[in-house]
Amino acid sequence: MIIGANVYLEKLKQNPQFYKNTYTCLEIQDFILPTNLDENHENIIKQYKAILHDYKGIITLHGPYIDLKPSSFDSMIQQSTKRRFLQALNIAIKLGAKFMVVHSDYTTTGYYKGYNCFFEKQWICFWNDMIRSFEEAGITVVIENVHDPNPSQIQNIISKVNSKFLSPCLDTGHAHALGKSDVVNWLNSYNDKLKYLHIHDNNGLADQHLALSKGNINFANFFTTLKQLKFDGILIFEDLEGLESAKENLAQLKNYI
Numbered sequence: 001m002i003i004g005a006n007v008y009l010e011k012l013k014q015n016p017q018f019y020k021n022t023y024t025c026l027e028i029q030d031f032i033l034p035t036n037l038d039e040n041h042e043n044i045i046k047q048y049k050a051i052l053h054d055y056k057g058i059i060t061l062h063g064p065y066i067d068l069k070p071s072s073f074d075s076m077i078q079q080s081t082k083r084r085f086l087q088a089l090n091i092a093i094k095l096g097a098k099f100m101v102v103h104s105d106y107t108t109t110g111y112y113k114g115y116n117c118f119f120e121k122q123w124i125c126f127w128n129d130m131i132r133s134f135e136e137a138g139i140t141v142v143i144e145n146v147h148d149p150n151p152s153q154i155q156n157i158i159s160k161v162n163s164k165f166l167s168p169c170l171d172t173g174h175a176h177a178l179g180k181s182d183v184v185n186w187l188n189s190y191n192d193k194l195k196y197l198h199i200h201d202n203n204g205l206a207d208q209h210l211a212l213s214k215g216n217i218n219f220a221n222f223f224t225t226l227k228q229l230k231f232d233g234i235l236i237f238e239d240l241e242g243l244e245s246a247k248e249n250l251a252q253l254k255n256y257i
Helices: 009-014 015-023 034-038 043-049 076-096 117-137 153-162 172-177 183-194 218-228 243-254
Strands: 002-007 025-026 060-063 099-103 139-143 166-171 196-199 234-237
Touching: 002 009, 002 015, 002 043, 002 060, 002 183, 002 243, 009 034, 009 043, 015 243, 025 234, 034 043, 034 076, 043 076, 060 076, 060 234, 076 099, 076 117, 076 196, 099 196, 117 139, 117 153, 139 153, 153 166, 153 183, 166 183, 172 183, 172 196, 183 218
Parallel strands: 002 025, 002 234, 025 060, 060 099, 099 139, 139 166, 166 196, 196 234
Antiparallel strands: none
């Protein structure tokens, strides 16, 4: 198992040696913001390269998601989404990233009969058109659950696109608070297809991005199942606090693995 953490430039600058020496994977999240894609990307890339020039671990990138919608019925919105993803892909290439995380835009508001089929169809068409660019770059796209109530839609999309460069990302906090579902069920459903995890805790009511044991996700069962499945992919701690929270996560992890 590869242990990593989410970083953004200001967070990394607080203690670069801690992050570089502690984690074998760093997920860069600055390019979630559209302003960083448009105005600041070269400067941000330059700073990351300077800080991480001696880093031997894996670099990954969280792609943009604000106002983006791969499942949109509107072709212009889909084109904007593709443009943003390609911008992020080009940045991922420059940073030497191996994975790019994208959000599912599945929604439970405005749900209507036939929505699941429509959602899957739109995503399959979207990624059939997009995945070649990622294949050529050697960068794997991982689809992160957000409001998805179960893994079935993401599984079907990945199966139909049928590329080794498209995989799932299980986000424990989202599954628990937003999907209102058992994280262990997600693990068992994804099984050996799962190569990427976002780990954070919450109270089941809001997406709080807490450190392990600060919410009520049953991580004992989660990590027991993870061992049984012989998970050997990337685990990213995605809490929103600073250094002390990072250290707390690492201490808690020792209780489980």
